[in-house]
Amino acid sequence: MLSKAASRLPAPSILRQNSCIRLFATQVKAADPDTTLAKLQDDYSKASPFSKVPGPSKLTFLRTLLPGGKYFKMDFDQIIKYQREEYGDLFKLPALFGGVEFIASHNPNDFQTIFRTEGQWPERTTFQTLAYFRKKVRPDIYGKYAGLGNAQGKEWGDFRSAVNPAMAQPRNTKIYIPKVDSVAVDFVRRILEIRDPKTNQVPETFEDDINKWTLESVALIAMDTRLGLLAQTYNDRSAKLIQASKDATRLVFDLEFKPSLWRIFETPDFKRLMTAFNAITDLSDEIIEEAKVRIEKKSKDSDENEQGVLEKLLKIDPLLAKVMAIDMLFGGIDTTSSAFTGLLYLLARNPEKQEILRQEILTILPQKDSPLTVENMTNLPYLRACLKESLRIHPPANANVRLAGQNLVLSGYQIPKGTPIAMGSSLLYMDEKYFPNAEKYEPERWLRKGSTPASTKAANPFIFLPFGFGPRMCIAKRFAEMEIETAIARILRNFHVEWHHSDLKFRFTSVKVPDGKLMFTFKDIVN
Template structure:
């Protein structure tokens, strides 16, 4: 049976790799054609050096006390530069960080994505590259991971993990398991909310972080960490603490002026320690899971193994790297998205009621189970998720390095130039989404057979998971985790917000700047 499953995996892998190569080859051919068309235009375009933008000194001074952007959020800084320089401008390098172009035109987004080539290049987190190459090459020397690998190395890694990660079937088998995590979170809400007011405690954001880590660890490492109980073990506590610390320090070291590239600052050392904790604990948990798989009786082996088991059969080191990448990619992004959606539903009770009616059709009782079949019948839930990602996406936009010499808004953009596509700003403009300030899930639904209104926007504006060969490999898992939790919460509670409008701040992600004081009132059946 094991031999049969391995052969099936190899066959699937062969087809997946063939598809990946075919897609890449077709895209590369299209890029060649585009390149021929653009060569003369590129030579006639305005030189890259003339792209408007502040100097390094001017930009750095604007961030200091008394400066125009002192303590301003990333959105405010970007919007301010757009007003000063237009829809295309250059952010300079500071203290060794990379120089990049920011554009606010969807036509530019399309040009960048359509010319990115067979192996798209995206900027990496220098601190993580340092840790993986200098500190732990024993784990990451062979596989840098999806976020840090480039070129052929990235292509081979992506081809290897696609059969386990990218197929719809891979996600569906986890719905019952992830539903148990969501149900446990509902019980947790009942335990921690105020018995009189039904308001969540001030640390509710941390509770959402624990849910996110519990869910992603179940998928990435085939393990329940027990974070949704009062007495989770020290190892699980260390893992979530290190994960939160790493995300906080990312912003300080990667996106703010920092001297860590010249000498090892205290924050840099803290970040390395957080990486080390995450790596060691993750590897320990994966080895335990591997031992479980190997020691099962032959007859009890699953005909449809999970992500970790599939990856371990391919390469144990690859499995460890992918699991750690999933933790980093799926922790704060999913909890941030859930936070936004809960808030928008609380502020729009009519939309929440519409969603609840839909959820009640598949969960007639609070203890009804979510299944692969009934999860197909939640179009309004998916529309709510899309609308929340439009209004407040977890990240500011997509970034790619130009795959070839291209022209954007009349300017030369040399191959390799990092380009930030500020889609998050365009998504909130009436020009692209009428009444953009309103939470309108209906804009994503067909009306009387007609195309959904949101489809009239430029197709390259709303790409929350990226586009092309390098789009997020965990997209299906993230959507499934979020939809499962929201369905469970809406089925059990009326979500309310009785405080001033919740503000969000951008670190590495959009995160709430205030306490998440949601009220969760029981639904009376």
């Protein structure tokens, strides 16, 4: 019998949909829905039944995860890799401890079928722990809105339609470039403060500084607030917010992805997660209320084109604005930090690529104190290619997840409507079949040759979708892109970045995070 913590929740989550670091969704030409369906779907009645989809039994899978099992303490992405080797490109993973059975596909033709049939209101799996917290613990804040991550159907459609004008239009991103640049400038100053004066190497706590830069940038966009995290000392509230975000990220992974008994009774980790969620909610609410006061004091005649995300959303619905701001905070910290770290590491390991990028940056930043502007940030093709290539090699997340929008045929099998499907693109990113020289960091593969991006000659356009596709594509991708590009531009204008240690590994939590100390060396550029 389920505890109250699980008895009235939506379908539980096993995989996290690529959360909000999906910057570069490949553009795929739309097709006529009827024609697409006719070409992509076989006769459902003639396909192999769902029961025949290969995969381990519940008991077999559980044994592999327990002490002594071959997957015990193994990262989830490695488990998926071995399952694919055993069962093929499409397989089924069973439900454990109140979880849900789901399908894992590594066939890009399946990806196309799923995205082309997802409908007006695409559905995905939800965080069951987050759903419980918002519905049962803090309905005072979240009672009306589940948020973009957990909402489904028309509720999601209405929420997305309300926030799209403030967040999805490019002109609303551009007004933040000078503000986000000021955070990047502070980040450079922070590097100068903490690096060793003799070796130019940053301390092993540098990952904390990256997280501070990310949180500072996200809070500036989502809450119209500078938290002062990159100062030598910062206030207790900001420290608590960072710690709560770290705790929540780790605990969500443990409780949602791994076998756990929290759905039967409130485990210690479940209680700690509720505490972390409460801290994030209360601290964010406090910051947003302060921002509201500042915004209300501004002139009513202020230029609408210069209004930030929070100000625009407050005019629509103050509660909606608050929920969206908290979602941006929770969804944007670890994913952006992961993407930034992957890019910085690959540039450090590939100095020739770093130098090509630096020369491009010098065209817009001839002096170290030259400003970054809307105009000079528009023409940085190599920077964007560098980021795209780093997302291929070190993607923050492993899969896009959808519930089947209708009865589908995937890889010859019947997949009933509503079945959770994880589209495991990250393994394909390193597959020579789709990306020649897949192990090499080659930003040039994303640069246009004539009128066609070089990558599309080798890769199915539905493989590289790090921020999703269609109506449910990550709404904050442009903001994350801007944050990373701005920080990298400032860093490479000031430093030669080097790596003098063994290869950096990444491990999978709710996103991929570095598994090691980020002890980069930052050598000054003379001019």
